[in-house]
Amino acid sequence: MSVEGKIKEAAGFVKEELNEHGKSPESQERAQEGRDLRNEGRIEDGKAPKTAEPGTEDPE
Template structure:
């Protein structure tokens, strides 16, 4: 696990959480950027990207 991967995953999570409930196109775009950054960090650390909708409570595979 790399520190850079963990930082990307954490930053992406924060960005996604901050914008996921917004209704504007800008908020949806920023939430998607957060998801992409989070998944990039997960892949760098050898984990599978999260593909479920945020907030659904689905367990990771």
Template sequence: MSVRRQIKEAAGYVKEEAFENGDSPESKRKAQEGRDLRNEGRIEDGKPPETGVPGTQD
């Protein structure tokens, strides 16, 4: 696992968690950007993307 991929995944996770509870369209957009970044890091590392409901471990 490269450091760059780990950073992408961690940064995406933090961004998603920071904005997932917002009600504004801007918050929802930023949370989705976080999910996309996290999944991009996971895919680059050969892991499957997280497809569960945000905020759950499913």
């Protein structure tokens, strides 16, 4: 597990959480950027990317 991967995953999670409930296209785009960053960090750490809709998966 790399420190960089953990940081990317955490930063992506925060960015997604801050923007996922916004109705504007800009908010939705930023939320998707957060998901992409989180998944990039997960892949770097050897974990599977999250593919389900936000809020529908069981907590890890």
